[in-house]
Amino acid sequence: MDVRKEYLKFFESKGHRVVSSMPLVPDDPTLLFTNAGMVQFKDIFTGAVPAPKNKTATSCQLCVRAGGKHNDLENVGYTARHHTLFEMLGNFSFGDYFKKEAIAYAWEFITKNLELPIEKLWVTVHESDDEAFELWQEHINASRIKRFGDKDNFWSMGDTGACGPCSEIFYDQGEENFGSDEDYLGGEGDRFLEIWNLVFMQYERDTNGNLNPLPKPSIDTGMGLERVVAIKEGKFNNFDSSLFMPLIEKTTQLANKKITDSNIGSFRVIADHLRAVSFMISQGILFDKEGRGYVLRRILRRAVRHGYLLGFRKPFLAKLVDTLDELMGAHYTAIKEQKEYIKEQITLEEDRFFKTIDSGMSLFEEELKNTKKKFSGEIAFKLYDTFGFPLDLTQDMLRDKNLDIDIEKFEELMAEQRNKAKAAWKGSGDTLAEGDFKSLLEKYGKNKFVGYEKTASSAKI
Ligand code: ATP
Ligand code: MG
Ligand code: MG
Ligand code: MG
Structure with a gap:
């Protein structure tokens, strides 16, 4: 029906x-x-x-x-x-x-x-x-x-x-x-x-x-x-229905992995987030550092992190967009019409995150070994600032460990950075509009991230 x-x-x-x-x-x-x-x-x-x-x-x-x-x-x-x-x-x-x-x-x-x-x-x-x-x-x-x-x-x-x-x-x-x-x-x-x-x-x-x-x-x-x-359909979980299973099956093929009790959550999150990200992009939302675009970024990076857990080391999400089109494109024609654009945008953002995720994950694992009560706010900030791990992503990574982040410290470092940025802006006399700056970042993003990676690995604790 x-x-x-x-x-x-x-x-x-x-x-x-x-x-x-x-x-x-x-x-x-x-x-x-x-x-x-x-x-x-x-x-x-x-x-x-x-x-x-x-x-x-x-x-x-x-x-x-x-x-x-x-x-x-x-x-x-x-x-x-x-x-x-x-x-x-x-x-x-x-x-x-x-x-x-x-x-x-x-x-x-x-x-x-x-x-x-x-x-x-x-x-x-x-x-x-x-x-x-x-x-x-x-x-x-x-x-x-x-x-x-x-x-x-x-x-x-x-x-x-x-x-x-x-x-x-x-x-x-x-x-x-x-x-x-x-x-x-x-x-x-x-x-x-x-x-x-x-x-x-x-x-x-x-x-x-x-x-x-x-x-x-x-x-x-x-x-x-x-x-x-x-x-x-007689399923007890929405993700077991025909609305999601084709996406999950396609992901198992791409990952060359069977579904198990311990990885099923990752397959489900990826299917969910791929839908959300594709629709948001098809309606003109762009990856950004704040607002709706930051929600989009957070959703995509959560999906990438689950892909990482399944063994993906390079962009893979765009390969699911054809399946999404088969599922929903007939009713939501924007998905069909914007398919190539959606794939392109997803891959760009995945690329950005895959460049830093390795270093971020090892920093995270390293810190986890030393964590007894609360996960360090400094490291959470570093994961955010240097490796592009949104705070909620790090929180999600800690969820099954039952650990909280030292949020006060994290907020303090965020505020510090905001003030610094403000001060720097005032004195710079730079007339570049924020939008221009963003497009430059997009263009030269690659170099910038390599730089980050270097600093990061040398600073690895
Ligand atoms: P729940 O208690 O399960 O979180 P809700 O009370 O927040 O649902 P409503 O705000 O009443 O949901 O929304 C109306 C209907 O929309 C719900 O009865 C449910 O069928 C559906 N719905 C709400 N949130 C979600 C969601 N996140 N994903 C899928 N369906 C949802
Ligand atoms: Mg309700
Ligand atoms: Mg309810
Ligand atoms: Mg609810």
């Missing part, structure tokens, strides 16, 4: 207008990336822009959660359900239908179209939301409806503005497969898999924190495509 198509067709048949995925970079400086289907409708929900004639819509939105309020970068490879880039299916009502229909539509789609077995479904509602509790009972036994507080079941756009209780649908993947220790909903385990969030926007929070009822309450929902596809 083509879940994406099925979903859009279903809501179209209920009168919804099908809208395209908006860009990953939203026209909103407070938001790093588009992280939900509702982002393109934000101004309609707040009333800043009038609702369109057709007050309902449906979409399949590409989302990135790798920075800002929603950051799942640290989860990828560790949970069975998180990606940095994923597709969120959603249906929206701008003052048209409300709870009753939203719940009925969701139930119909899940049980009739997706044919998920009713005995595996669970639902959560906000503890104050008697109305939703009642409405759900038309479809599911009350013992399967759980009430939770604000943390799990209340959604707000910001400190003020539209907000409301939400209701989530969970799929129990079975005690026999996951054990009973994760036997709770809304928790962090993978047994009860959250598939769909229905947000009931019915209040406006004012500056005093009061909740005032909205005259025309709205609906915003989000369902993760990858999770549903995995369930439909």
Whole structure:
């Protein structure tokens, strides 16, 4: 079953207008990336822009959660359900239908179209939301409806503005497969898999924190495509589904390695990150030292480091882009159209990191031997500054060792460097714009990195 198509067709048949995925970079400086289907409708929900004639819509939105309020970068490879880039299916009502229909539509789609077995479904509602509790009972036994507080079941756009209780649908993947220790909903385990969030926007929070009822309450929902596809294919891990396995298989061929319990995480991270990086590049994001471009760099370097663990010593990620095109290019034509450009950009950045990764890894290993309590902030800084290891990459390398970095020291050295850079800039009288400087760096990057390497190896402890 083509879940994406099925979903859009279903809501179209209920009168919804099908809208395209908006860009990953939203026209909103407070938001790093588009992280939900509702982002393109934000101004309609707040009333800043009038609702369109057709007050309902449906979409399949590409989302990135790798920075800002929603950051799942640290989860990828560790949970069975998180990606940095994923597709969120959603249906929206701008003052048209409300709870009753939203719940009925969701139930119909899940049980009739997706044919998920009713005995595996669970639902959560906000503890104050008697109305939703009642409405759900038309479809599911009350013992399967759980009430939770604000943390799990209340959604707000910001400190003020539209907000409301939400209701989530969970799929129990079975005690026999996951054990009973994760036997709770809304928790962090993978047994009860959250598939769909229905947000009931019915209040406006004012500056005093009061909740005032909205005259025309709205609906915003989000369902993760990858999770549903995995369930439909009988897989307990999104990465085992047909959306990711071709990428993983291609990587095993390139690495000439079989999948084992100890390396599977690396294969999964690479598949995830390759998707994110390719889409970000196809939408014009460039590798950079800060902002969105730095998130892009961090994601790619994490993938390269996992490639390094699998034995890669030169760029390999671009070789996966054709596979990605086969998987997603028909629906997301930018991937097909920009394929060569994506490969080129990926390889350039991989090249930069492969030049220093060896020295960085040995410095890291060396320091690890001497580490008892906290990993040295100085070395973490050196890894960052000289070898291009973003802080979160070093943190990730320490994760299975249960070690923290001496962050105070790291921050201190960062601040020092920033001040130095500022001082140097002031006195230089240099009129080169920052952009020019960057392009020079790109051009002569090679020489610069060789220099780094030399200093680095002579300074190796
Ligand atoms: P979780 O609790 O599993 O982290 P969430 O509560 O953060 O999910 P929502 O913000 O409610 O997720 O987003 C709506 C839906 O989008 C989720 O129910 C899930 O199906 C999907 N989703 C959210 N985050 C991710 C992710 N990182 N990767 C894949 N799908 C996701
Ligand atoms: Mg989450
Ligand atoms: Mg959740
Ligand atoms: Mg949720």
